[in-house]
Amino acid sequence: MTTxxxxxFICAAGIAAMMxxxxxxxxxxxxxxxxVPPPANTDKVAADANVDKPAPAxxxxxxxxxxxxxxxxxxxxxxxxxxxxxxxxxxxxxxxxALSTFVENHIDYPQNAMDANTEGTVNVSFIxxxxxxxxxxxxxxxxxxxxxxxEAVKIVNKFPEWKPGTVKGKAVKTRLxxxxxxxxxxx
Numbered sequence: 001m002t003t004x005x006x007x008x009f010i011c012a013a014g015i016a017a018m019m020x021x022x023x024x025x026x027x028x029x030x031x032x033x034x035x036v037p038p039p040a041n042t043d044k045v046a047a048d049a050n051v052d053k054p055a056p057a058x059x060x061x062x063x064x065x066x067x068x069x070x071x072x073x074x075x076x077x078x079x080x081x082x083x084x085x086x087x088x089x090x091x092x093x094x095x096x097x098a099l100s101t102f103v104e105n106h107i108d109y110p111q112n113a114m115d116a117n118t119e120g121t122v123n124v125s126f127i128x129x130x131x132x133x134x135x136x137x138x139x140x141x142x143x144x145x146x147x148x149x150x151e152a153v154k155i156v157n158k159f160p161e162w163k164p165g166t167v168k169g170k171a172v173k174t175r176l177x178x179x180x181x182x183x184x185x186x187x
Contacts, residue, residue: 075167082127082173086165090128090174093160103180107155110147114184120144121181122152130171132161140177152180 077083092099122144126137137156143149156178165174 077172082175083165083167084175086167086172086174088166090132090165090176091163093162102159103155106158107180108151109182109184110151113144113146113148113151113182116146117184118144118146118148119183120148121179122149123177123179124152124156125175125177126156127173127175128162128164129173130164132164132171134159134162144182148182151182155180 075083075085075087092102120142122139123141124137125140127135129135134156137153139149139153164171166172
């Protein structure tokens with residue numbers, strides 16, 4: 001019944017009807033349900049439902065990022081001409097704080113992950129090309145599941161153009177891996 005109450009605050013008459021139907025179908029003895037009279041004042045029933053049975057706290061999810069530094073790694077490109085470490089690494093417009101803010105403000109924690117209490121870190125690998133465009137995002141390593149990996153890739157696809165990485169003053173394709181951590185919080 002609390003699920004019905006939680007999701008049906010559209011109108012007082014609808015709530016009263018849903019509560020009555022739910023009481024009839026909640027697994028109670030059919031004689032008990034038959035003895036429940038229809039509500040006389042639907043506004044009072046809706047108000048009483050709010051007072052007597054507080055709605056359970058809704059789950060909210062958030063995501064955060066921590067960008068790791070690659071100082072000290074050798075500057076070289078792979079067979080596809082992509083650097084994993086450039087002399088000057090690509091930079092998100094506004095820096096790491098702006099990147100974290102973008103992810104936190106644009107991520108949609110998947111409902112099925114919230115329902116299953118799924119949390120964890122998704123590592124998304126992507127390339128920042130010579131023009132700063134983000135291409136080929138994909139999850140790497142362990143994926144917590146329940147849509148978190150798909151959501152992480154989706155948010156990386158929304159990134160604006162970055163300042164590209166450079167080697168010897170020339171813009172180069174650079175592969176980055178961004179860990180996006182999903183955490184549930186009760187509201």
